[in-house]
Amino acid sequence: MSAAFDQIAEYAATAPTSRSTLRRDQSNHAVSRSLSNLGRIIREWGYASPLYTHRLKGRHPVQLLGSPDDPAPGNATLGSAIFGGDMLFEGEQHALGEDFWVRVEDASPAFQRYAHSFHWLQDLAQVNDQIKARDAAETILKWWLPLGEDWFRDVWAAETLARRIINWFTHAPLILSSSDLVYRSKVLTSIAQQSRHLSRVLNDTEEGLPRVYTATALTLAGLLLPASDALLNKGARALERTLSSFILADGGPISRNTSDTIRTMQLLVLVRDAYTDRGEELPGWVQTTLDRIGPFVRAMRHGDGNFAQFGGTSAEGGHGSNAVLAASEAKGKPIENAAHSGFQRIEAGRSLLIMDAGTPPPSAYSAKAHAGTAAFEFSVGLERMIVNVGPASKRGPVPELAELARTTAAHSTLIVADRNSSRLLENGRLGAGVSETLTIREKNEDGTRVRHTHNGYLKRFGVKHERTLNLSSDGTRLIGSDKLFGPKLKKLQGKEITLRFHLHPNISALKASDGRITLETRSGKTWIFDVDGGEAEIEDSLYLSRPDHPVPSRQIVVRMVREGNEPPIANWVLSEMSL
CATH class of the missing domain: 2.70.98.70 (Beta-galactosidase; Chain A, domain 5)
Structure with a gap:
């Protein structure tokens, strides 16, 4: 497959003349967005009802069926800061403690999303002392469970919830190695309930990468939670449909933000590895999409390995791109004429x-x-x-x-x-x-x-x-x-x-x-x-x-x-x- 992509890229690069016209889609979807937001507000009124928790009840999983490795490296310095009693994010710092999740409500919306997505588990996974990392992760999660296990709008917002589920799956050794069976049961039950809710709010996000996250999370839930074929079928269909419109023919994203392609590759690697761990047949579109993205990502990097700064992508926005590219197994030379993404x-x-x-x-x-x-x-x-x-x-x-x-x-x-x-x-x-x-x-x-x-x-x-x-x-x-x-x-x-x-x-x-x-x-x-x-x-x-x-x-x-x-x-x- 990669040889075919190389031949296409080589032809595009060596063709004596190529001509491409691009026209921006200027459709105004304000009305449909307004109706969608109104529908979400009405549904959230129902989610806030005490009865909604009962609707999320179902089979209690006793274990996960796998835990795919996250190909994107975290930041060990930020992980060490957690050991020191602080959580850091983009210049914002908040002290950790039993009341952390209450105090974090006064933090910026960006910090709240970061904390509740449990992205910081990626940083703890990079520190040398993994025993200490597990203790820290389990302690912070124990503080979270009484406040976060029931629906709350910002904490259970579709994209934040999806990122949290993904991080819990990929860093399960940090949060599920405890011998405390009651704690483990609470975490696994919470994952199952959040996954059921996610299946209802799959598209309650902005278009683009956020929907790649929600569809990926639901697909992983279907693969890694026992007896969850319904979640798998819905998630896989949504992910394939989302990628078909989000990733263009030349491998570039419709958002024209190169960082989005690295994140998409990272998520697809997790999906692919979860299928492999389960011994399930991998849908062909997963690796095909990875193979299409690879040459585009390479095309947008300078000789120092950092990204060209276009469309909201920062030079260092491809942090971990070498690791993600390697894990993707996507071959192919850098595409020179990305005529679809421009x-x-x-x-x-x-x-x-x-x-x-x-x-x-x-x-x-x-x-x-x-x-x-x-x-x-x-x-x-x-x-x-x-x-x-x-x-x-x-x-x-x-x-x-x-x-x-x-x-x-x-x-x-x-x-x-x-x-x-x-x-x-x-x-x-x-x-x-x-x-x-x-x-x-x-x-x-x-x-x-x-x-x-x-x-x-x-x-x-x-x-x-x-x-x-x-x-x-x-x-x-x-x-x-x-x-x-x-x-x-x-x-x-x-x-x-x-x-x-x-x-x-x-x-x-x-x-x-x-x-x-x-x-x-x-x-x-x-x-x-x-x-x-x-x-x-x-x-x-x-x-x-x-x-x-x-x-x-x-x-x-x-x-x-x-x-x-x-x-x-x-x-x-x-x-x-x-x-």
Whole structure:
């Protein structure tokens, strides 16, 4: 199977010319979402009834039928912090104690979801002293059971509940090794009751990855709880249906967030291994989906193994991706022309270019998306040179960055009048803007060229943006061209048009007297940036390899010059200086 995917990827990469047009799904599902939310509220009124607990009663499992290993590594430092009496998450810290679960109600919603999902079991699994880890895990769970074993809206929210069940299954040795039979019975009964509830609220989540979690949890419950074939059938059908729309033909997610693919791979590995442990026949779509995702994940990584920062993915958002990829057994070379998800990858010599050449995801999947159409990142070997700012956390040191990092100006692309190519709505989703892209990729005598056009500024300014990138076959010369063209160029009168090239913090920049800019890598390599059609300056910027860790960096800003009524165009080149 992997050989077939390699042949497809190789053909796409070597075809002399490929042309792809993408159109954004702009369907407005506000009415259906409102009706769905109303239905959920009505159902939750029933769940809150004392009688609902009786409806969840059923067969009491005496053991689990397996416990698949989690392929994603946890953080031993965070696990050790639990030994010290504190639970940490994204800069938030809460002391542990018998009243922890009562006090956690005053924590941020994000911390509450983290704590109640029991994701911290993954961190305890990494510490050296596993006897101490089991004691800590069982103690914290014993505190949770009196409060969490009955339905409570936030604690039993579909995605949080699904993540909790998955973590309990995969880290069962931490929570079910006790010789206390009463405690073990309470935990197993709770798992069974939560699983029955999950089967009722499977789709009470946002579309996309949350539904992959709920369907995975129900599938695992069906495999690992005795006599639970009904849960297995429902969960497996839901998971197959969800993946068929969430993972596109090239292996990319419809959300266009690469981190989502790693999480999906992790979940599918758990499902596959649970089927194997049970001796059940594995549905063919499980490994086929893994094989499709693998080449896409590899395509979105730079030479240092970290992700390109597109669509809400942070450089370190692929934490554990090597382990997950290895566990997935998904082969296949990095796909170069991801025409369905809208990404282009050009690798030549030691250089690598990754470009966002797609439309934003549909509104339902755009809660984390960025307005970065036509942006690119460029690296040489293990060193990144041109990057995007990356996603920021509202709980980070600069909360305002969470929205600013999603703007077009936070990406290495063209910006008109400091406006976003796609609008950021108050509800956090992406609105009108880029609705169609055209991408032409071709091999030529000089290397590989990608010509990309989007209509993000057409309605507001009457123009389209065309960006052409040509990377030489030896990787030492990147030639670019950015222009605006369209029927209403007059709308650009008086509007500032800028190109931004955000630099990695390890890159030093110096402007020479002739206007060219010298870039020097930490390893001592020198690159020269030159532009015709605008004035290049060096300005301050920020870089976030993690959402909570902004560091100072620099950026090249080109203010394009427009001559008369001619379409504004800037031709630029980035070339390595040979010694």
